[in-house]
Amino acid sequence: MFKSSFVIASAAKQSRATCANGPGLPRRYASRNDGIRAAALALVLFAAPALADQPQTVTIDNFSFKPNIITVKPGTHVVFKNQDDLPHSVVIPDMQVKSPLMDTDGSYDADFEKPGEYKYFCGIHPMMTGKIIVAE
Numbered sequence: 014m015f016k017s018s019f020v021i022a023s024a025a026k027q028s029r030a031t032c033a034n035g036p037g038l039p040r041r042y043a044s045r046n047d048g049i050r051a052a053a054l055a056l057v058l059f060a061a062p063a064l065a066d067q068p069q070t071v072t073i074d075n076f077s078f079k080p081n082i083i084t085v086k087p088g089t090h091v092v093f094k095n096q097d098d099l100p101h102s103v104v105i106p107d108m109q110v111k112s113p114l115m116d117t118d119g120s121y122d123a124d125f126e127k128p129g130e131y132k133y134f135c136g137i138h139p140m141m142t143g144k145i146i147v148a149e
């Protein structure tokens with residue numbers, strides 16, 4: 014909720030800025046139009062389904078994925094970051110994902126769009142496993 018309010022506030026500020034530098038429309042007409050636009054935008058934002066989470070990071074360290082299990086909203090961008098001192102990869106069978114090998118400090122990212130439970134593992138060390146739960 015707080016996030017949505019913030020977006021609306023900054024959208025309103027933006028349309029005011031547009032108005033000030035506007036394309037020479039009569040002042041009254043332009044500002045009324047902006048008001049309507051801001052109201053329409055607010056409606057769209059409130060009607061929209063839950064927004065995706067902020068991007069999440071799964072760190073690979075000492076032969077394990079940390080955190081090992083995360084729950085995210087649909088549409089969330091997840092970054093797998095290798096902080097181990099040897100290469101690893103990420104295989105997510107349910108998404109037909111096989112990342113290239115990631116060297117130290119390398120990363121691979123994927124978007125999790127559909128609700129479900131996605132088990133994954135390292136392609137070179139299959140005992141390294143983790144899970145991403147995508148839920149509304």
Ligand SMILES: [Cu+2]
Nearest residue numbers: 101102135138
């Ligand atoms: Cu590995």
